[in-house]
Amino acid sequence: MPGPLQRLNDLVTTGRLEPDPAQIVVARALDELSRRLERWRPGNNLLTRLRANGTAAPAGLYIHGGIGGGKTMLMDLFFEGVRFSPRRRLHFHEFMAEVHDLIAAARAAVDGDPIPSVARRIAREARLLCFDELHVTDIADAMILGRLFKGMFESQVVVVCTSNVPPSELYRNGLNRQLFLPFLDLIGERMTVLELAAAKDFRLAKLAGRDLYFTPLGATADYRIREVFERLTGQAKGAALELPVRSRKLLIPEAAMGVARFHFSDLCEKPLGAADYLHIAHAFHTVLIEGVPRLTPARRNEARRLINLVDTLYDNRVCLVVSADAEPHELYPTGDGARLFERTASRLIEMRSAAYLASRLDRLPPSAGPLATGAVMPAAGARTARR
Structure with a gap:
């Protein structure tokens, strides 16, 4: 299946979308990630991942920008076309609801911090996770995201997400935000941050x-x-x-x-x-x-x-x-x-x-x-x- 850039160009050529240079920039980045994922062979255990000749997981993408610019559309074009599995695409709220259910179940089965085992389970089910609308308003979510994503990244999960705000604006003025900052550091280390500076809200235009x-x-x-x-x-x-x-x-x-x-x-x-x-x-x-x-x-x-x-x-x-x-x-x-x-x-x-x-x-x-x-x-x- 063609990559997101080709599919975007096809939509423009057939008149279903208006051309937008900012969308092309993001589509190219998604194209490159798609190619890297298709070449990548993730390790199945910790020893394989730590070997010198092991293949590191590709960096994920954090795509932010104003409403209606096409972030979700581009991520969906990527997700539908990438030849990589297992993968999942879901709304960030839905993902966090699942995470809290998994944490509750893990607490009954393991001693100590349940989050590492939850992260490993998530990795077994999907090595590519695509989240739509990542934003954090709930303190319960904010306090676990750093440890959760650290465990996911250590288990070689690649994350692609969309958000209305840059990482620095997430959970801004939230309670105990200093405990949330390690999550922002992880985004900077393990994901490429891209701004989709679209010229207008294409949703409203149509x-x-x-x-x-x-x-x-x-x-x-x-x-x-x-x-x-x-x-x-x-x-x-x-x-x-x-x-x-x-x-x-x-x-x-x-x-x-x-x-x-x-x-x-x-x-x-x-x-x-x-x-x-x-x-x-x-x-x-x-x-x-x-x-x-x-x-x-x-x-x-x-x-x-x-x-x-x-x-x-x-x-x-x-x-x-x-x-x-x-x-x-x-x-x-x-x-x-x-x-x-x-x-x-x-x-x-x-x-x-x-x-x-x-x-x-x-x-x-x-x-x-x-x-x-x-x-x-x-x-x-x-x-x-x-x-």
């Missing part, structure tokens, strides 16, 4: 608005959300369900036919995290969220959860329908994480586009939805009526 985002809040928005739910499910009301998440039960206030309906407070005012949002994304092909307010700096926790939620739904190509107090770029203009929220606003707009909906349809299985898979259970005594 958007076509759809009736999937209703503003301002009020009777009209309430009616439109209800109308969408009825049109998708063929019924006026769904049932409350409980979704198993680890050892807990996550309440889904209303669901039917693979469609889930929430209020903003259900998802962002409660202490939910990446694992909860991933289970929702895997259980439902469409999510409706009502009552998204304008967020002030004092509501930074709700803003952070909304960022994580939208990232997870976007990466899993879930259809999102929203009623909100303002347009996406006006929901959280100032406060801790407001810069990161710019990407969330861009994605909220993109998720209304015909192109996004088309990509979502490609992923829908027959009889999609939680009731078809047995993934959820009716909530005991839960009211099915909305508030």
Whole structure:
């Protein structure tokens, strides 16, 4: 299969993309990494890796830049074409949710620090890891990343990732950030950092608005959300369900036919995290969220959860329908994480586009939805009526 540079040129030649010199620079770097991976023969044990004639793992890539510049597209072109295995491509939130599950299991099986054994297990499953949207806001993630990536690199895992910010901006002003700095040193030592300085947000340039985002809040928005739910499910009301998440039960206030309906407070005012949002994304092909307010700096926790939620739904190509107090770029203009929220606003707009909906349809299985898979259970005594 052609490398990412050739595939990018083909997309430009056929008119599907506009030419951009910054994308070409990154595509060339991905091309070179692809060739190195195809020549590389990783060692299977520590002795092999320490031999003088052993082959060192190629340096990974950390690709950062503004929203909509094509970072994810280029990484996907690389991942789809590289002749190297085992490999995995996933969202960084999803990866960290898996890591925390593995750490919990390892603690029950080994004495001492479980992270080295978790890193070795990750290496057995994938020698090439591609992460989309690496950003760190959770202190639990920040405190383990240095040790985790050190173990992964020692086990010859090659990492390619995208991020909106350069490494120096990761977890900026975070609690105990000095303990996070060794992770940044590892990035500098084991990865090549590239900036994708695209001329414009290509995602926004090609958007076509759809009736999937209703503003301002009020009777009209309430009616439109209800109308969408009825049109998708063929019924006026769904049932409350409980979704198993680890050892807990996550309440889904209303669901039917693979469609889930929430209020903003259900998802962002409660202490939910990446694992909860991933289970929702895997259980439902469409999510409706009502009552998204304008967020002030004092509501930074709700803003952070909304960022994580939208990232997870976007990466899993879930259809999102929203009623909100303002347009996406006006929901959280100032406060801790407001810069990161710019990407969330861009994605909220993109998720209304015909192109996004088309990509979502490609992923829908027959009889999609939680009731078809047995993934959820009716909530005991839960009211099915909305508030």
